Amino acid sequence: MTFDPRQLGQTKADLAQTIRTLRKRADRTQVWLARRCNMSQTKLSNVETGRVTPTLIDIELILRALAAPPELVAEVTALARLARTEWQGKRASWRRGLEKRQAELAGLEAEARTLQYFLPAMVTGLLATPEYVRASLNRSPGDVAGTVAKKLERQAILYDITKHFTFLLTEQAVRWPVVPRPALAVQIDRLVSLTHLPNVRIGVLPCNGTTSWGPMNTFTVYDQRLVTVETFTGRIVFQDARDIAEHLEVFRHFKRQALYDDEARAALRTWAEICRS
Secondary structure: OOOOHHHHHHHHHHHHHHHHHHHHHOOOOHHHHHHHOOOOHHHHHHHHHOOOOOOHHHHHHHHHHOOOOHHHHHHHHHHHHHHOEEEEEHHHHHHHOHHHHHHHHHHHHHHOOEEEEEEOOOOOHHHOOHHHHHHHOOOOOOOHHHHHHHHHHHHHHHHOOOOEEEEEEEHHHHHOOOOOHHHHHHHHHHHHHHOOOOOEEEEEEOOOOOOOOOOOOOEEEEOOOEEEEEEOOEEEEEOOHHHHHHHHHHHHHHHHHOEOHHHHHHHHHHHHHHHHO
16 A cells, blocks of 8 residues: 555545444444454444544454455555554644644653654754754744744753653764854754753764664654654654554664763764864
């Protein structure tokens, strides 16, 4: 099944209709199917009307109970995976307002306890200086000053010791010239200072190593609940367990290769001095 971001909303409706049609073709009631799948009839009803998006385990149980053929199992499973994926286009975010997006991010950060950020291209707003934040928004429409203020306000979450943050940054992300070199040195100094927070772990991936994996996308994992992946034109939100597991595996791969603590601080200070020289 081809992934088309524009069809994600319709995919949820298609999935609900498909399950409902399969049950009726099998001449089974909701009560019978719910009992066979060890779920409530209310939940199954909500699945069939699209009010609840089923997990892949739910789908597997339903298809097995209805004795669906293998080719249909593959098709419906792919449909279920897409139904648990959300596309948030950049232009749509602009129309709603950048400050609203900051409020959404603050909500995600407030709910999560373990947050993991993979940053191959740029420094994320939680770690950024005010000048870096302003420069990163120079092509964004709307109230940039208000968005900058909201981004800086969100940084207070780093000092909540009930949460645990891990940031993995490539050397390119740290040294990418978003701001002039003197300001970039200050930005790197901020990264050094944040490595001392007890609940924040910052790992850096120097370019002098070797790895068979390419750092493809910026992404964030919130607990093991969802993943957001950034692209040039928007972001994809994955809630399917397999997608989350695959991103966690990518994160673990690079986490094993990163420098931390004194080694990370030494690398960061070297890059800051290069900016100042």
